[in-house]
Amino acid sequence: MPKRTIVIAGAGVFGTALAQRLSWNEDNAITLYTIEEDVIADINTKHQNSKYFPGRHIHSDIVATGDIRCTYQADMLFLAIPSKAIEPFCKGIYDYTRKDIRIVNLSKGLAEDGSFLIEQIPFSHTGSLKGPTFAVEVMNGDPSGMTFGGSVEDYTVLQGVMQDTGITLDYSHDIRAVEFLSVLKNMYAIAIGIVSGRYNSPNVDFLVMTKSVNEMRKMLKLYGCDEETIFNYCGLGDLGLTALNDLSRNRTLGLLIGKGFSNDPKSTTVIEGLRTIKLLGELVRSKGLERQFVVLEALYALLYSGASLNDYYVTVLA
Structure with missing residues (x-):
């Protein structure tokens, strides 16, 4: 059975920590997308992200890239980028990605006009994942809980991605x-x-x-x-x-x-x-x-x- 193609946009503290936890599930093939060239080199050559987690080993199967085309065939895309970048990032990839791609927003904040970030994401399968999670504890492997807001179908898929990661999910139909x-x-x-x-x-x-x-x-x-x-x-x-x-x-x-x-x-x-x-x-x-x-x-x-x-x-x- 082929692995799920998982892309995490943003290799900061939370994106990196989540990638590490998702790597616990052997059915996930994980790519970290970032524009930080030093971080890409660090992850791919030394299996670490010393900028955000100095001295911590990152799973050797996690790949980092600055090539946006990594999103085009992804099964699931997690957004761990600054809130102001959500709209231009999503618009930039929309015409090239699979139409059944599942987008999971991790970013927090409101748009400049007070609207919800989720309203700036034009994809059909879109959800929000939030919860009481400090990145350092996620990186440490501590049991954690998060809420997924979105459709039941997308929640079911996310449960499979999160299996064996030590992250417990609960559900809300109300993404807003x-x-x-x-x-x-x-x-x-x-x-x-x-x-x-x-x-x-x-x-x-x-x-x-x-x-x-x-x-x-x-x-x-x-x-x-x-x-x-x-x-x-x-x-x-x-x-x-x-x-x-x-x-x-x-x-x-x-x-x-x-x-x-x-x-x-x-x-x-x-x-x-x-x-x-x-x-x-x-x-x-x-x-x-x-x-x-x-x-x-x-x-x-x-x-x-x-x-x-x-x-x-x-x-x-x-």
């Missing part, structure tokens, strides 16, 4: 909800990090976390998404990982703000949550929903409307 939760959890992780920066108290953390979960459900409803998706790995699981673990960039930003070191969004442009706060904060204000989204409104006021840290604490802890 899976995409949206991966964005929402980043901004609420910042919110929880801010209170952790001052109080260092589990009581306070979970007070704000509970409020955050309720607001995430309301935001799903506002966008016409399935609220129940919050109980999947991509919901509560990913929020807990991102909000309560110091490996999280968004929690770290919150901690710094809470300790008074920074509240300037311009200095933290790499953090996905900030643009979401601005976008959704403006949406909430435009609809007069500030009282329904107290944590989000407090975050927006702190970062973009000149409110003080004390104002923030008074609002979210009330």
